[in-house]
Amino acid sequence: MTRFDRYMLSQLFVLFGFFSLVLVSVYWINRAVVLFDRLIADGQPASVFLEFTALSLPNVIRLILPMSTFAAAVYVTNRMASESELVVMQATGYSPWRLARPVFIFGTLVGVFMMALTQYLVPASLEQFRFRENQVSGSLSAKLLREGEFMTPSKGITFYIREITPEGVLKDVFLSDRRESDRTTTYSSVDGFLVSEESGPKLVMVNGIAQTYKPEERTLTKTKFTDFSYNISSLVDGPTALFKPLDQRSTVELLMATELISQATRKSEGRVLEEAHGRFNQPLLCLVAALIGFSTLLVGGFSRFGVGRQIIAAILLLVSVKLVESIVTDPVRSNPQLWPLVYAQSIYGLMLAFAMLRLAARPRRRKRDASLQESAA
Incomplete structure (x- = not known):
């Protein structure tokens, strides 16, 4: 790993931590106000509120990770472009594909962290959260x-x-x-x-x-x-110990006992497989968000007027990736054989990033060919 890769990675992770902290705080405050009001109204101590807050954090982090990854990639790319750092690196012979390497490593590392969340931390925390919620809400004071x-x-x-x-x-x-x-x-x-x-x-x-x-x-x-x-x-409805929603079950259980879980939860087999493969697809979305944010801004090159249009285009591309998810949801849930469509949005996002990087590399080829023609003439 070169010095440039380490430098860009450090910038990406610093901004990633900042945006993650801000987004988690905003999301957590909105949830905490409702949770605090409900628990305090039921006469629960502050320790229960802190416990519920800690149990809800893994799921909150899972929701904001792709957004934080995208925001960090866009901010760092915009800053490096405005300070001509990317222009200097391109002048030394770095192609857009080479410049994208630290972004790819960044998205992959965030995806690994997301994989740990989706496979282990989130299901376990949601299961414990539901168990404690049943204990609290099962009391007469909370119910009546x-x-x-x-x-x-x-x-x-x-x-x-x-x-x-x-x-x-x-x-x-x-x-x-x-x-x-x-x-x-x-x-x-x-x-x-x-x-x-x-x-x-x-x-x-x-x-x-x-x-x-x-x-x-x-x-x-x-x-x-x-x-x-x-x-x-x-x-007072007692807690249903044998019933576990899909988001609280392990991935191995969802994949190996799809039919049994479908009957127990009264969900279609396609919905069960969608939940299982979605846990593998979400880490890929972190990589997609980072590459789209970087490659789209790289297309515009250096401009003293900024890259506002490229940022809007990157956001629209992410929206289109989300639209692909909404398009394939109903077919997957109705037909479990179509579970590979769960990965359609990630594949589509990677194709968009590949197209943007190829488009960013094309102008340099054109300028090089034009200069060669002028020198030959």
């Missing part, structure tokens, strides 16, 4: 004890509390049970209490009314009560 908010702790159940007194008395309790198709039962009471028993937690309602409506018979039955006990253990 929220003032002035209509909640649906389980399918077919609506629960509301107007106020919770310092003594733990629930004021103006409303509970609607629509889990049975032939009837809807609604409970409302002035006061309520949560009581823990061996058979499970119970909601004791005081001075209320129960209304049962049967749509087939079109009858409404009302019953007044002074106190009524309702088993609420069924209101």
